[in-house]
Amino acid sequence: MRKPIVAGNWKMYKTPSEAVNFVREVGNSFVSVTGIDIVICAPFTALDRLGEAVAGKNMALGAQNMHFLKEGAFTGEIAPGMLVELGVKYVIIGHSERRQFFNETDESVNMKVKAALAAGLVPIVCVGEKLAEREVGDTFKVVDAQTRAAFAGVSQEQAKDIVIAYEPIWAIGTGKTATAQDANEVCAHIRQTVGTLYDGETAQAIRIQYGGSVKPENIAELMEQPHIDGALVGGASLQPQSFVALVQAAHKQ
Numbered sequence: 619m620r621k622p623i624v625a626g627n628w629k630m631y632k633t634p635s636e637a638v639n640f641v642r643e644v645g646n647s648f649v650s651v652t653g654i655d656i657v658i659c660a661p662f663t664a665l666d667r668l669g670e671a672v673a674g675k676n677m678a679l680g681a682q683n684m685h686f687l688k689e690g691a692f693t694g695e696i697a698p699g700m701l702v703e704l705g706v707k708y709v710i711i712g713h714s715e716r717r718q719f720f721n722e723t724d725e726s727v728n729m730k731v732k733a734a735l736a737a738g739l740v741p742i743v744c745v746g747e748k749l750a751e752r753e754v755g756d757t758f759k760v761v762d763a764q765t766r767a768a769f770a771g772v773s774q775e776q777a778k779d780i781v782i783a784y785e786p787i788w789a790i791g792t793g794k795t796a797t798a799q800d801a802n803e804v805c806a807h808i809r810q811t812v813g814t815l816y817d818g819e820t821a822q823a824i825r826i827q828y829g830g831s832v833k834p835e836n837i838a839e840l841m842e843q844p845h846i847d848g849a850l851v852g853g854a855s856l857q858p859q860s861f862v863a864l865v866q867a868a869h870k871q
């Protein structure tokens with residue numbers, strides 16, 4: 619039985635004080651919630667104060683990116699150990715916005731996945747096709763290649779800890795969601811790919827989220843699907859009431 623995971627990806631929104639106010643407004647909503655992992659992936663600048671704010675609130679902290687080296691002369695970059703010291707548990711790797719705007723490649727994604735695992739962070743690895751790729755029927759081919767590349771050189775034991783987020787790029791921030799059935803079909807294919815890389819047990823253990831215009835209104839149907847274990851949520855995770863509603867709707871499944 620895979621534990622569901624709902625993660626908010628705040629992208630480049632919220633100052634540190636806005637982030638702390640969010641947690642204050644969420645209050646104790648999640649304190650007695652069990653059986654689901656609840657994660658906030660905040661901007662780097664908010665992580666320190668958030669670490670204190672979420673203590674005892676049953677929310678884990680995530681970052682949205684990191685460098686693959688432990689340290690070095692890389693102006694503007696953040697190393698895995700810097701995140702660990704702030705109490706960060708998860709890190710999004712290879713989000714399509716980073717692939718599109720910041721030259722993230724399958725190779726750098728793989729290096730970051732390995733570095734995150736080595737540092738004790740749980741990578742949330744994003745895969746997903748562009749609209750043009752979907753239209754020519756290449757969805758499976760694209761997610762298959764991205765998944766294989768991301769897991770290259772990762773041991774079976776480590777692979778089980780990785781979370782994959784399937785995010786069709788055309789559904790991000792557009793209000794267009796893949797149908798729950800279509801999303802499930804792609805997640806099933808990703809699971810199958812993991813199975814060919816490792817084995818059936820690993821494929822069954824790995825958690826796969828869907829992302830792309832997820833809202834409190836559509837999360838339940840997505841979570842009902844057998845291969846969807848959670849959601850990576852952008853816009854709808856920014857308001858406390860909406861985030862609480864997302865977790866509640868996801869948790870009923």
Ligand SMILES: O=C[C@H](O)COP(=O)(O)O
Nearest residue numbers: 627790791830831852853
């Ligand atoms: O990481 C989150 C995704 O990019 C989805 O964003 P969205 O929920 O605003 O469509």
